[in-house]
Structure formats: structure tokens, C-alpha cells
Amino acid sequence: MYGEKKQTSTRHHFCAHSQPPVAGRPSSEHIRKIKERKFSMTTIVPIPCDSYKLGFIGAGKMAESIARGVVKSGLLPASQIRTAHLGNARRTAFESFGVKVLDHNSQVVEDSDVVIFSVKPQVVKGVVMELRSLLSEKQLLVSVVAGVKLKDLQEWAGHSRFIRVMPNTPAAVGNAASVISLGAAATKDDGELISKLFGAIGKVWTADEKHFDAITGLSGSGPAYIFLAIEALADGGVAAGLPRDLALGLASQTVLGAASMAVNTGKHPGQLKDDVASPGGTTIAGIHELEKAGFRGILMNAVVAASKRSRELSNN
């Protein structure tokens, strides 16, 4: 019957922030970006945020966590994701949920609109330089490599449509804290697209790259501090007479529940603490011991020390 066929649109959907250029004087931000773009001045072609092809250079744990999250969330089908590796175990890990595994990094780059570099810091320079002749500003490049600056990545790639991301290990369970920072030629839409992508494995913030060492000290290294805290809480439970399994289960769930309250209630953690510390009660007795031992200062020192170490490593 005429007129009943559902209209299917062939138009691509671009990210929310697509805006036509505004006539008149360019903003100071626009001028700054142009000055920073030392590389080719090709027009940046928007990437359709619902139908792009995503490639990973480095088929390791982080790439797998991101790819699994993206597929699970329905953001992209597995058929639009590819990576390269020659080892059977890594190939099987990706192929098991439908991601195409190629033999060479060059094949990944040639067949992707968004390329995520997820190799170790020691090899990233060689890997990017080797692919340089295939990289163009038509592609959005992303790095999750810890401690490697946009300035260097852009230099090695030959263009600055690059975004740096610092995710953390809870990416493996869909609960990452990721921070993104945009390179000189990356557009607002590019940032939006990458925020959505990393939103598939947790929460995402945008920050100036100058904060990345501090971010490494807090969210990058932070899961390890909390693993230590969970183990210590469980040890306390055992010292107080609990069986080990019960103590560990209670410690982990208590940290998860407390974090969930801090995230979901909108209350300041100091308020949440006050709410459970009744006068002369058990909790305030425990808190008193923590304060005597400098608990807050120790955590602050840990973040500052890890940030300092990150700065030392990324300046080497």
C-alpha cells in the first residue's frame, strides 16, 4: 500500500555539538587553536557518531575492555571494530565477541575513522611513526597511553586531530573513571564522540592536559590504594575474629556501597560520615583511630607522590 512504508533516513547523525561556523570575528579560542595547528590545514571532516569504524592499535587488556563496553552498550556493532595481533590468545579474545582481527596495524588504520593507540608507553613512538604516512586529519586519533603527551603524539603522527584519554583499570568491569583532553585540531564534536565512546566503560570528564599527572595520581593509581584498603579492612575483620571469606566479602561490598552513596546521594562525604557517626558510638571510635594515625594525610600524600612520579616519568 502506498504511503505506509516507514521512511529510512540515509543521513548520518553527527554529534550534538555540530554548529555552523558563526560569521563575524573569530573567537580568541578559535585564533588560539589555529595558531597551535602547526601541521596540515586540511578541512576537518565530521565523523558520524553512530556509524564510524573504530580501530585499536594494540590488542591488549585496555583495548579489549573498551571494545567490549562499546559493543555491550550498543554504541557500535562489533562488525565496525577492528584490531591487529598475530597471537592466538589475543585474536580469540577479540573474535569471541565479533571484533575483526587483522594481521597488520596498517590494515587497521586504512579501515578506521577513529584510531585508538593502546600499546605500552615504551613502544608508542615507534608504532605511531611507522603508521605516520597512513594517518590523515580525516581520522580522529586517540591515545590511552599513560604519561605520553599530546605534543609528542601530534608530532609523531604529523597532525593534531588527536585526543588523549586517561582511563583506569575498573574499565574492565565497566566502571572506569576516564579523563579526556583535546589536541589542537580536535573539534568539539570529536570530544563529544570520544566522551560517548568512553562513556560505554564508565564515567568521563574533560580536563586540560596540564592536570594529567594529578589525574594519574588520583584516578589512575587510586584503584590500587583502595585494593590495599579493602585488604586491610578484611585483615581487621579477621583480627576481630571473622572468617577470611566473610571479612573480604564484607570489606569489598562496604567500599562499593560507600562509593555508591558518595556518587548517588549528592551529599558531601563529610556529611555522609557525620550521618553514621553517632555520639559515643562504634563508628566515631573507629574514626578516632584513623585520625590519630593520619589517615587523610596519608591518602593525600599518596596522590601527591604518585602525581610527582607521573610528572618525572612523562618528562623523561
Ligand SMILES: NC(=O)c1ccc[n+]([C@@H]2O[C@H](COP(=O)([O-])OP(=O)(O)OC[C@H]3O[C@@H](n4cnc5c(N)ncnc54)[C@H](OP(=O)(O)O)[C@@H]3O)[C@@H](O)[C@H]2O)c1
Ligand atoms: N590497563 C589499564 O587499566 C590502563 C589504564 C590506563 C592507561 N592504560 C594504558 O593503556 C595502554 C595499554 O595497556 P594494557 O594494559 O592494555 O597493556 P597490554 O595488555 O600489554 O596491551 C598492549 C598490547 O599492545 C600490543 N603491542 C605491542 N607492540 C605492538 C605493536 N608494535 N603493534 C601493535 N600492538 C603491539 C601487545 O602485544 P603482545 O600481546 O604481543 O605484548 C599487547 O597486546 C598502555 O599504554 C597503558 O599505559 C592502561
